[in-house]
Amino acid sequence: MTRLLFDGEDQEHIHARWRDLIAQETFRHRPGLGSAERAALSYEWLRMVNETAQGGVQLADDPGLLAGLHEWAAIVDGGGGLCTVASIHYNLFLGSLLDHEGAGSRDLSDFATLRRTGTFLCTELEHGNDASALETTAELDPVTGGFVLNTPHAGAQKFMPNTSMTGGPKSAVVAARLLVDGRDEGVFLFLTPLSDERGLLPGVRVRRLPLRTGAPVDHCLTAFEHVLLPRDALLESAHGRLDAAGRLHSSLGNRRKRFLQSIGRVTMGKLCMSGAAVGATRAALAIAVRYGDQRQVSGPRAGERIPVNAHRSHHGRLLKGLATAYAMTFLHRSVLARWTEQHAGGDAGQRAETERLIAVAKSWITWQARDITIECRERCGAQGLFAVNGLSEFPQYVEGTITAEGDNLVIWVKAAAEMLFEHQPPRTTPGSPGGVAQLTDPRYARGLLAGAEVIWQDRARAALRRGPSGDPVERWNGASSAALEMVSVHARLRAADAFLDAAARAADPEARALLEKLCLLFLLEQIGEHTGDLMADGLLSGEQVRALPQLLDDVLRDLAPHMTDLVEAFDLPAAYLDGIPLANSGQVSLADYAIAAE
Secondary structure: OHHHHOOHHHHHHHHHHHHHHHOOHHHOOOOOOOHHHHHHHHHHHHHHHHHHHOOHHHHHOOHHHHHHHHHHHOOHHHHOOHHHHHHHHHHHHHHHHHHOOOOOOOOOHHHHOOOOEEEEEOOEOOEOOOHHHOOOEEEEOOOOOOEEEEOOOHHHOEEOOOOOOOOOOEEEEEEEEEEEOOEEEEEEEEEEEOEEOOEEOOOEEEEEOOOOOOOOOOOEEEEEOOEEEOHHHEOOEOOEEEOOOOOEEOOOOOHHHHHHHHOOHHHHHHHHHHHHHHHHHHHHHHHHHHHHHHOEEEOOOOOOEEEHHHOHHHHHHHHHHHHHHHHHHHHHHHHHHHHHHHHOOOOHHHHHHHHHHHHHHHHHHHHHHHHHHHHHHHHOHHHHHOHHHOOOOHHHHHHHHHHOOOOHHHHHHHHHHHHHHHOOOOOOOOOOOOOHHHHHOHHHHHHHHHHHHHHHHHHHHHHHHHOOOOOHHHHHHHHHHHHHHHHHHHHHHHHHHHHHHHHHOOOOHHHHHHHHHHHHHHHHHHHHOOHHHHHHOOOOOHHHHHHHHHHHHHHHHHHHHHHHHHHHOOOOOHHHHHOOHHHOOOOOOHHHHHHHHO
16 A cells, blocks of 8 residues: 555655655754744755755656655644745746756756755735736846846735745745836746845845744745846746847737746646645644554443544544545645656646646645644644644644645636536436445445536536626626535545546555545545435435445444554654654653653
């Protein structure tokens, strides 16, 4: 199961180096550090990542390796700041440089060796989800041929990039509106030095923001006062090039498309955020299951002690989380493989659909991660509140992944609008519902979930047609709830497909049977909320609906003895688990915490 979870033959290349890295003692929890110290520590760890990668440019250009880094870095210090600064430096900054023309001739050595750390400035104080409307300007100077970077008012300040002096000198890729002879040519990216060993460079204004929950990073407001940039600061490619006369040549017809092309690295960022959420989820479940095995509570007979995991009310919730975590992992693997194929020169015609699937998966995965990490913390009671036990900060970190690289709800609204007519799920003619025994077949359950997707798409389309033609906002409002549910079912269906594909690849019959049983648990949970619709459409019988709760309980009973095997497959380093008091003794003593605090 470990082989299936971690990319099979590619496990050594994608995961082993990061797993070994976080097993080192320097990555253990350090109680008592303030937010500034933790932020500085994130940059120290970033340098260790860079040494392990043996080349920052190669890491930025390898989707699998980069996403794998996020899976393992996310479990360090409850998510911490390492994932955040690594994602910004390698993906958004270095990746943007690599994805534009001239990367081969541009000197990247300072960034590849971390003599200078890279950051990414796009979102503004007044422009978040509508970043294409941002107001920072970069005006072509006809005399020098360079650009003048400027923040026209307070609302155009870049919001929350890591631009302070923490971590040493920094450069940024800045999204700014290109102005040529007063013409607005749209938003492009500009390579901009921010600081050197002596401090901030002239015209760069940085103000630290208050501490936010989750990753302790040096978030700031950043502004520019007529900062002069050279001609090669502009990142150019087919979506936009300036000739010697200052004329823009572009393969794209409008400014919004140019902007989206400029920030194309956000798609890889979604894969990174998904990977981080998956990694945090698996770690949280491993801790909670180990604690539940060891924590003793009163049994049914006088003087008897039994593990808390013996209770269905306890292990049932963790097993449902495990089923979802496996589904999340396999979904992430499938969309990452699809993107890697695109990155290597796959079918350009499939790119838009792949990007949409990555966005949908990111939203579903990070939302599930929040729910599961909260559940794991609760199952560990008050012990789970202590940071040394590695659980309390996971939900806070996951909150950041929900918003990063595109707010989840906004992502799903966009996907819903596209999928309403562009996506055509397979439609089968409903036959007579089968018996209760068919519900024990995960492929049959998968077919029911597919039926639910069709139901919600039909419902959304009908609502859109009913809406007032003269009021597009209200027309969409009437269809949006059903359309969003369609996207939700689609995400879970794709996760189930990836899960079933992984189970089919299992060489060991026992592993295959266990994975199929776990996938069945996942599917029964998903179709449970659609039984009314499925019954109304003739896809489920009343007998099947009535049998579903008992069947679900039977699956939990069968899986309960395998909980330890399921979390052992997550392959967490022993050194990591040994550093968590909660995961290593049934009732954690005050001495354990005292040792951890020293």
